[in-house]
Amino acid sequence: MTELSIQLVNLFASFLLMLAFAMLAQRRVLTLINLYSLQGLTVVAATTVVAHMTHQEHLYYSAVLTLILKVFLIPWILHRLVKRLNVRWDVETLINIPSTMLVGIVLVVFAFNLALPISRLSSSVVPGTLGIALACVLLSFMMMIMRTKALPQVIGFLAMENALFFAATSATYGMPMVVELGIALDVLVGVFILGVFLFQIREQFESLDISHLESLRED
Amino acid sequence: MSPLVLVFISPxxxxxxxAFMGHHRNGRDINVAFSFLTFLASTFLTAKxxxxxxxxALDKQFFIDSLNVFLxxxxxxxxxxTSIFSRPYMRIEEERxxxxxxxxxxxxxMYQLFNCCMLLALTTNNMGILWVAMEAATLTTVxxxxxxxxxxxxxxxxxxxILCGVGIAQAxxxxxxxxxAAQRVIGHGLNPLLWTNLNASKAHLNPVIMSLAFxxxxxxxxxxxxxxxLHNxxxxxxxxxxxxxSAVLSGLLLNVALYAVIRCKVLTDGALGNHFAGHLMIGFGLLSVLVAAFSLLRQKDIKRMFSYSSIEHMGLMTFAFGIGGPIANFAGLLxxxxxxLTKSAIFYAVGHAAQKAGSQMMDQIRGLIKISPTVGWGLxxxxxxxxxxxxFGVFASEFLILTSAMRQLPWATPILLLGLGVAFGAIFSRVQPMVxxxxxxxxxPHPPALLPVFVHLGLVLMLGLYIPTYLNTWFLQAARIIGG
Structure with missing residues (x-):
């Protein structure tokens, strides 16, 4: 039973890593949002398995919270935003996807090396997943840097938060409940604020292209 | 009701x-009243x-010691x-x-909510809540x-x-x-994220995990x-x-973030038993002083210039806490x-000066002393x-930081002096023609509220000439908590 659970968590972890790469290369906004909710669902599945395996009751609660927030509510808000901003069919021109992927692989190797000494010390039943979580954080980070549109940047930010949540689950069986609630609240409020922001940016600049936001620089 | 609860309830x-009354004519007075209530509660808390x-307080979720009570x-x-300063300032902005x-x-x-987040970040004992409060403070100020x-x-x-969001995700x-690291030592029974619990068993925290965490x-x-x-x-x-x-960002938010770093440094020092954390802070601190000093030379906007000066001073404090030991910590706290106090006073004066000129560009602001002597002298x-x-008090603290640098890190002293010298030339040569x-x-159209400027500068002057005994004891106790 435990053996199966460990393998399941590892499977979900590798799934997360694949999703992170898929998001890095995805050009269409709508697909990006769907990938984000799929990522949320994977995190929920991993959390439930860990909760079942370790009998940590509060992990079930955080799994439910994540399900509501990151699989339904936030993607729904994002879909509405896309609709109202009328950017449904936006396609971003990403230069050089293959080399982006190669840099991504280097990042994954780096993350694994960084996490290796800690994974060995971890009392957790699934030590290898910390490296994957860190790799996902770095890949989302890279996605935020590479993108020139506002909405994909936001999704990159949210994906990073998902990866951090997975790190907390796999390395420490989740943070205390009060902290997790606080983080969830911050993320939700953050998404609302960003939504308002996107409208204001479009009103002022008549585009959601972040490359317009370059007047403030040192001369 | 305990003063601690009142400190949060009021903002x-x-x-x-x-949120309902803010647009009324007396909304700005209500703002001042609530801020005054918070201040009153905090003085009661301090006295206690x-x-x-x-x-x-509250099942050990809150913890007040000498280090955070003064903050x-x-x-x-x-x-x-700042709420007093906001009254005429925002009124003029509204009329324009x-x-x-x-x-x-x-x-x-949002102003009140921001204050609430700052106070929560300072008083919480839970490192997770500290993170939540810092992130919430970002959201309100955005x-x-x-x-x-x-x-x-x-x-x-x-x-x-985006930048602070990414940064805080790393945190x-x-x-x-x-x-x-804490779970391995403290276990699930006691709350392993409470700073006091972590501090009690910091010597047993795993050094490998702690160094990466720091x-x-x-x-x-x-x-x-x-x-x-990371200052962009x-x-x-x-x-x-x-x-x-700008005044509360420079005066409060930066301090609270540095406070979070200090709390983490105490734990890391205890776990590692060497100066790893201190050395990192010294490096970041020196780099900030230099980068800020040389960026100061190129500024045209008055608020940008003083914000670079904030980066320089935060670098100086980080450097001081990086050196560690009773004297450098004392200097850092001072x-x-x-x-x-000084930077917020400057921003109050700068705000009114920019309103008079109708621009933040420094070449548009001229001859403040003729048109309004108080703003001119304040600036x-x-x-x-x-x-x-x-x-002034900044002299005393910078002097202490420089002497401890000379004693413990002689090679860093010329770098600090270079930074301070360049900053002096850059700022003074620009402020002089403005005044x-x-x-x-x-x-x-409305008389500016300049009382806060002179209250702050008076306090800074007092701290330069004479530090009251209780304040001195506070700083010494806090410096001992930081250790290093």
Whole structure:
């Protein structure tokens, strides 16, 4: 039973890593949002398995919270935003996807090396997943840097938060409940604020292209 | 009701009330009243801690000791004086059409909420809640920075949100690692994220995990401190938001972020038993002093210039806490206090000066002393104070930092002196023609509130000449807690 659970968590972890790469290369906004909710669902599945395996009751609660927030509510808000901003069919021109992927692989190797000494010390039943979580954080980070549109940047930010949540689950069986609630609240409020922001940016600049936001620089 | 509860309730209720009342004629007075109530509660809290020593509250979730109680008082004081400054300032902005009633409501409500987040971050004992409060403080100030809805302010707010969001995400990863290290030692029974529990068993925390955790925590919270090379958001956010917000960002937010770094450093030092954390902080601190000093030379916008000066001073404090030991820590704490007071006073004067000139460009601001002597003198004295001229308190703290650098890190002293010298030349040569010289500027429709400027500068002057005994004891106790 435990053996199966460990393998399941590892499977979900590798799934997360694949999703992170898929998001890095995805050009269409709508697909990006769907990938984000799929990522949320994977995190929920991993959390439930860990909760079942370790009998940590509060992990079930955080799994439910994540399900509501990151699989339904936030993607729904994002879909509405896309609709109202009328950017449904936006396609971003990403230069050089293959080399982006190669840099991504280097990042994954780096993350694994960084996490290796800690994974060995971890009392957790699934030590290898910390490296994957860190790799996902770095890949989302890279996605935020590479993108020139506002909405994909936001999704990159949210994906990073998902990866951090997975790190907390796999390395420490989740943070205390009060902290997790606080983080969830911050993320939700953050998404609302960003939504308002996107409208204001479009009103002022008549585009959601972040490359317009370059007047403030040192001369 | 315990004063600690009142410290939170007052800004929280204030935020809710002002969300409905903020656009009224007396909305700004309500803002002052709530800030005053918070300040009153914080002085009661301080008196209690001075009388009875460190205390816990609410099932150990809150912890007040000498280190944070002085920051709580400072935060509440500057929150209160800034609300006084906001009264005429925001009124003029409203009459000039930069603020609509809705924006006024948002402004006042978020101002109170921001204060609440700062106080929560300072008093919480839980490292996770500390993170949540810091992130919430970012969210409230993002809305405040973009309140004018101009292209430049939106750009500044977007940059602020994304950079600080990424930074604070690193801090969350650091907190997760901290929790992981703590679980191995403390176990699930006691709450392993409470700072007091961590501090009690810090010698047993795993050094490998702790060193990695500290790197993430320093980078994360360091982004909010404005340490180079993570400082890019800071000048934009200061320059494009309303001036009262620049004052509280420089005076409060940067201090609170540095406080978070210090709490983490104490744990890391205990776990590692060497100066790893200190050395990292010394490196970041020196780099910030240098980068900020040389960026100062190129500034044209007055608020941008003083925000670079904030980066320089935060670098100086980080350097001082990096050296560690009783004297450097004392100097760092004193510098935190005097910098917060002086810099907010400068921003009050700068705000009114920019309103008179109708521009933040320094070549448009001329001859302040003729048109309004108080603003002119306020700016001049504030500038002299921040540049470290005796007898102001900044001189005392910078002198202490330099002497401890000479004793423990002689090679760093010329770098610090170079930074301070360049900053002096850059700032003084620009402020001088703004204060003196010929003017064509107009009078303001409402008299500016300059009392806070002179109260702050008076306090800084007092700290330069004489530090009261109880304050001295506080600083010494806090310096001992930081150790290193």
């Amino acid at each position: 929280l209720v204030g935020s809710a009330v002002l 801690v001075v009388a009875h020593g460190p205390m816990f 709580v008082t400072l935060t509440a004081l500057i929150g209160f004086t 059409g930069k603020m609509t009633p809705n924006r006024m409501r948002l402004y006042f409500s 809305l405040l920075v973009s309140v004018y809805r101009t292209p430049a302010s939106l750009e500044a707010a977007w940059k602020y949100f 969350l990863f650091g907190t997760i690692l901290l929790y992981m 790197v993430f925590l320093l980078v994360g919270y360091g982004t909010k401190v404005g340490l180079a090379p 958001w800071l000048p934009d956010a200061h320059a494009e938001g309303p001036t009262p917000i 510098h935190m206090t005097v910098h917060a 001049m004295m504030g500038t002299l104070a921040i540049l470290g001229m005796p007898p 003196f010289g010929e003017t064509t500027m107009k009078r303001l």
